[in-house]
Amino acid sequence: MNVMADVTVMKTAAETALARAYAQARSGLPGDGAIAAQRQAAFDLFAREGLPHRRIEEWKYTDLRVLMREAKPLATPPDAAAKARAKAAGKLLGDVECRRLVFVDGAFVPDLSDLTALERGLAVTSLAAALADNDPALAGHLGKLASGSDVAVALNTALMGDGAVIRVGAGSTIERPLHLVFVAAEKPVATFVRSLVIVEQGARAMLIESHEGPAGVDYQVNAALELFVGDEAHVDHVKIISEGSEALHVSTLAAAIGGGARFNGFTFTTGGAVIRNQLFVKFDGEDTVAAIRGATLLKGKQHADTTLVVNHIARGCQSREVFKAVLDDEAHGVFQGRIIVRPGAQRTDAKMMTRALLLSERAEADNKPELEIFADDVQCGHGATAGALDRELKFYLMARGIPPAEAEALLIQAFLGEAVEGIEHAGVREALMEVVADWLETRSRAGAEVEHA
Amino acid sequence: MALLEVENLHVVIDGKEILQGVDLAVNAGEVHAIMGPNGSGKSTLAYVLAGKEDYAPTAGTVRFDGRDLFAMAPDERAAAGLFLAFQYPLEIPGVATMTFLRTALNAQRKKRGEAELSTPEFLKKVREVAKKLGVDQEMLRRAVNVGFSGGEKKRNEILQMALFEPRLAVLDETDSGLDIDALRIVADGVNRLRSPKRAFVVITHYQRLLNYIVPDVVHVLAHGRIVKTGDKELALELEARGYAEYQEEAVA
Ligand SMILES: Nc1ncnc2c1ncn2[C@@H]1O[C@H](COP(=O)(O)OP(=O)(O)O)[C@@H](O)[C@H]1O
Numbered sequence: 001m002n003v004m005a006d007v008t009v010m011k012t013a014a015e016t017a018l019a020r021a022y023a024q025a026r027s028g029l030p031g032d033g034a035i036a037a038q039r040q041a042a043f044d045l046f047a048r049e050g051l052p053h054r055r056i057e058e059w060k061y062t063d064l065r066v067l068m069r070e071a072k073p074l075a076t077p078p079d080a081a082a083k084a085r086a087k088a089a090g091k092l093l094g095d096v097e098c099r100r101l102v103f104v105d106g107a108f109v110p111d112l113s114d115l116t117a118l119e120r121g122l123a124v125t126s127l128a129a130a131l132a133d134n135d136p137a138l139a140g141h142l143g144k145l146a147s148g149s150d151v152a153v154a155l156n157t158a159l160m161g162d163g164a165v166i167r168v169g170a171g172s173t174i175e176r177p178l179h180l181v182f183v184a185a186e187k188p189v190a191t192f193v194r195s196l197v198i199v200e201q202g203a204r205a206m207l208i209e210s211h212e213g214p215a216g217v218d219y220q221v222n223a224a225l226e227l228f229v230g231d232e233a234h235v236d237h238v239k240i241i242s243e244g245s246e247a248l249h250v251s252t253l254a255a256a257i258g259g260g261a262r263f264n265g266f267t268f269t270t271g272g273a274v275i276r277n278q279l280f281v282k283f284d285g286e287d288t289v290a291a292i293r294g295a296t297l298l299k300g301k302q303h304a305d306t307t308l309v310v311n312h313i314a315r316g317c318q319s320r321e322v323f324k325a326v327l328d329d330e331a332h333g334v335f336q337g338r339i340i341v342r343p344g345a346q347r348t349d350a351k352m353m354t355r356a357l358l359l360s361e362r363a364e365a366d367n368k369p370e371l372e373i374f375a376d377d378v379q380c381g382h383g384a385t386a387g388a389l390d391r392e393l394k395f396y397l398m399a400r401g402i403p404p405a406e407a408e409a410l411l412i413q414a415f416l417g418e419a420v421e422g423i424e425h426a427g428v429r430e431a432l433m434e435v436v437a438d439w440l441e442t443r444s445r446a447g448a449e450v451e452h453a
Numbered sequence: 454m455a456l457l458e459v460e461n462l463h464v465v466i467d468g469k470e471i472l473q474g475v476d477l478a479v480n481a482g483e484v485h486a487i488m489g490p491n492g493s494g495k496s497t498l499a500y501v502l503a504g505k506e507d508y509a510p511t512a513g514t515v516r517f518d519g520r521d522l523f524a525m526a527p528d529e530r531a532a533a534g535l536f537l538a539f540q541y542p543l544e545i546p547g548v549a550t551m552t553f554l555r556t557a558l559n560a561q562r563k564k565r566g567e568a569e570l571s572t573p574e575f576l577k578k579v580r581e582v583a584k585k586l587g588v589d590q591e592m593l594r595r596a597v598n599v600g601f602s603g604g605e606k607k608r609n610e611i612l613q614m615a616l617f618e619p620r621l622a623v624l625d626e627t628d629s630g631l632d633i634d635a636l637r638i639v640a641d642g643v644n645r646l647r648s649p650k651r652a653f654v655v656i657t658h659y660q661r662l663l664n665y666i667v668p669d670v671v672h673v674l675a676h677g678r679i680v681k682t683g684d685k686e687l688a689l690e691l692e693a694r695g696y697a698e699y700q701e702e703a704v705a
């Protein structure tokens with residue numbers, strides 16, 4: 001008698017609730033029959049696999065079956081009060097001049113967005129509208145990159161309601177950064193946003209996405225972005241994860257980069273209780289130059305997992321990956337980075353570096369860099385370090401009159417600077433360093449209170 | 454009262470007593486040289502004065518301008534006017550030299566209740582000091598000591614000393630590894646700052662530097678104690694005879 005063959009894993013409360021949510025929402029979700037079939041196939045994958053758990057290698061450090069105790073109800077369209085609260089969102093970018101596209105509880109809000117005087121070559125719509133209209137922009141793109149076996153992505157596909165659909169026409173240069181502002185308004189709900197960005201041949205654009213919401217509300221975000229970068233195009237992508245203190249955030253960037261292109265990606269991770277940031281980037285065309293970087297700042301009991309898969313398919317591409325994490329209190333930072341060099345990808349030049357700075361003895365860093373190389377003429381390397389602040393350096397600064405908290409702040413800023421400096425837009429760079437400075441300010445104030453207590 | 458008063462200072466590091474009862478009094482206006490064989494505890498003394506952790510005294514007292522030095526954190530000592538030029542200045546990647554200098558100077562001023570310098574005021578001051586010392590402006594644009602040669606690092610220490618205008622500067626082998634031109638820059642930096650209100654403790658292994666910075670008092674530190682004190686002639690004697698007799702004593 002073979003007992004094992006018959007074992008069915010017990011569904012968790014969250015899995016059961018997600019299945020129920022899909023069954024109830026299915027008929028009302030936007031899109032035609034083909035989209036409905038895509039949704040169903042994705043849902044079937046989830047139904048088979050369940051939520052990702054620690055025995056799935058890619059999710060080893062972020063066990064959603066444990067971390068996601070319950071699935072929140074799907075968000076309903078925001079009311080006037082929710083929209084009013086969302087007005088102040090996106091402010092963490094300071095006064096960087098952007099074209100804002102605002103999504104409240106996962107729904108596009110035109111009144112809060114700027115759709116006037118679109119630059120020549122720029123087309124912007126919402127996913128809900130594009131699906132309802134059978135927009136031809138979707139065909140051949142939607143679901144092409146966000147596919148495969150990842151269950152978080154599958155759930156996004158099954159339940160995607162709204163998002164941005166952006167096309168930058170061949171040869172167009174869009175000077176003003178496009179800022180997708182995702183805001184959770186107030187309620188403990190779940191949102192599934194999917195965006196699609198197509199930057200055609202030779203075009204130039206900068207895309208910023210920020211995710212934020214109120215402290216103390218245990219809302220859930222599953223966001224995915226499919227990004228197509230055409231040949232000779234030049235794209236900057238900056239993702240800012242600054243969710244509320246109790247939020248669960250899972251987001252995925254799935255990007256395909258064409259030949260002779262430039263891609264500069266950055267993720268800034270600082271807010272949320274549980275964060276999973278997935279970056280899947282593939283190099284489809286030859287001789288592209290790319291950098292994918294990130295900075296993570298965590299405290300309290302925050303958990304943030306950055307999982308990066310860089311796929312070198314075409315030959316002659318260069319990629320640089322630099323991820324830095326600053327972990328305080330009992331925070332847990334995870335970086336899993338895999339560079340795959342396919343058999344045809346000769347002359348690949350890929351280097352990945354990850355460093356964690358532990359500010360507390362209870363903080364924890366897991367770094368897992370991997371190389372999978374199937375070509376022979378390549379230059380690849382990776383490195384990983386984790387350690388405390390350098391006490392000798394701190395003493396040197398203090399011996400010059402700099403108080404301990406300020407000395408630490410200088411060293412932490414310098415540590416993160418190496419990654420943040422990779423952002424080409426000076427205004428965004430400065431705004432993020434300002435966020436870092438605020439974080440450090442809060443930290444030293446908290447430290448001073450503990451000392452005086 | 455002397456500006457710096459060290460009495461019966463004992464320091465144990467890793468279970469080994471490195472300083473075994475150092476007595477030293479330095480008056481304002483004076484330059485003292487401390488010489489001694491390698492490993493005799495010169496840098497240890499410098500670190501204890503600056504307040505490095507793990508260099509806590511097991512016995513003795515140090516008064517700086519009448520205050521108990523050991524009751525003050527390293528940054529407070531700096532603000533009170535104590536400066537240490539490190540034997541091995543550290544590289545701080547990612548921290549711009551200008552940011553470092555301005556943060557340090559303003560932190561000191563703030564702690565002393567003086568107004569912080571605005572960016573233009575600071576720039577003016579730092580450029581003046583750099584020019585006087587013949588320090589290349591290019592050096593100021595880099596991260597602190599990153600990619601600096603040994604000589605540049607030492608020069609950067611002297612630049613900081615000149616900028617902070619301390620009451621007491623302790624120079625730990627600032628001369629070692631310097632060519633004659635760099636040595637002159639260092640000596641020049643010290644001589645410019647010499648004043649009746651200020652004092653210097655120049656730690657050196659060689660007499661050479663003392664041709665340029667003429668000391669009022671010369672001490673020999675050996676196996677954790679000041680074993681001999683004299684005038685500048687003592688330095689010449691040491692140069693001629695070497696440290697052998699002091700090292701032998703240590704073994705005995
Ligand atoms: N951090 C340390 N840990 C262990 N031993 C040390 C440390 N610093 C100094 N020492 C020891 O203390 C002694 C004195 O060193 P130091 O003060 O550097 O001498 P000097 O500067 O006169 O050459 C040496 O024996 C050295 O090995």
Ligand SMILES: [Mg+2]
Pocket residue numbers: 495496497540625626
């Ligand atoms: Mg020494």
